[in-house]
Amino acid sequence: MFYTETRYLETEAHSIKDITPEIREILAASGIQNGLLVVEVPHSTASVMRTTGGPLDIRQDLVNEVRRVVPSRINFLHEESPDDAAGHIKCGLFGNSITSIVKDGKLVSDGKLGWFFMEYDGPRARKYCVAVMGE
């Protein structure tokens, strides 16, 4: 069985957005009890990451550290904008998709880890796609 859904969001510049509730909704809508769930971000300056769903300051730390690892600079060869150029690098480094295990109708890591949409440029109109495969 295969189920897919696309969700849309408006991001703020250099931001993190918790999409965990939406991922749970999509899994429930799929009706799949056991299988795999894939979240994919079809953009080149945004991605999906997983970290704790707990303290909010950790999310901000994540945003800040990502910016420190690949700061926006004016000496990239790609010159659309410093944020755009750095965003492409971040996207390449951190990837655009995450696969999670579904067991007994639940995501096994749910409760420990959340799903987060990472915006490396923005503000932008964005989307992410979710596919659930299994039975």
Added chain:
Amino acid sequence: MDRKDYEDSLAQQSWLSEETVKAVVNAVDYKALHDAMPIKEIFDAQKIIITGMGDSYCAGIAVKPIFEKVAKVETEVWRAIEFSRIMSSKQLGFSPNTPMVIGISVSGNPARVQECLERANHYHANTILVTDQPSSPTAQVARHVVYAGLPEGTPYGPGANSYIGSLVSLALMAIRIGRAKGTINQNEWEDMSKSILTYAADFQAKMAEFNDQAFAVAQEWKDLKAYDFIGDYADYATAFFGSAKVLEAFGGYTTYDDSEDWNHINFFLTEPEKIGRVIVANENTPSFNRLKETAETVNALGSPCIVVTDADPKEFPEGFCVFQTPKPKYDWLNPILQHWCFSLVAGYISTLNGIEQFRRSNPIWQTEIGKKRLRGKTEIKLV
């Protein structure tokens, strides 16, 4: 009387307005802008100075709000004669690649803009020329050139489409700077670029109506004593440009001013019933209410009046000839095409009165000293 029998070169250009905008947007693409404005130089520019003369100076005034609102860089517009001879050298090269000096000259021939760029180079400011002639003498002295890419055969004078070439090139430069500096995001960047084309298409759809309207006005206005233009902020450029067309197209007497000065000065012109007044008043202009008051005053004086606006015609006195132009998505688009309204009137007056544009065949204007007046270079006293 058939309007088509009285079409001059301005009316003929009007049918190619959208095509001209498309050509410029196509020429001034990402690569062209990237080559002319490397990102380091964009970030170095603490200030932008735009300079030119005549229509090119108007273009600077018209786009100043785009540089300020979209690129968010402090921007000044200087007359070429003042830039080359009067501006303090302390304003040039006070920091690497600062200011970014943008000269405008569609033909690239007149000496004054060349002098400005030479002076800016001397003090290590950055220099960019917006031109349709990338091999021209002025282009040779600029560090970078933005080639407007006007369709072949576009007349430079009276040149409504050549003016569009400067305006669209400059708008795209401002948007590019905004994107590079992160003041607009990628969606906005794409949307703003697209909106230029959308506005050009919307305007072109009304061009036949504007030609008919202009021809009707021209028949009533062809024997007036003078033509007086009023506009504020970026619309001051449209007023200035319209006034220039009076001189270029049929050599009439003309003046232009902002609404406040007009109420203090031009208001006192005698025989107001013989003076055609043109008010450029857009709904989101900060002084829109003052412009409406000015329209009421013009009505009380009994002057025939044209209003060029994106607002509801009911905002203005009954009996005024209102050219209601399409409302653009971004207010800063208005000056890019609104100049057409009076340019058409000027062109039709020229043909109705049998007056040759620029009086080209009249020997009085063809003396040797007259011919040298634009291209002749005089020594610049660097200060």
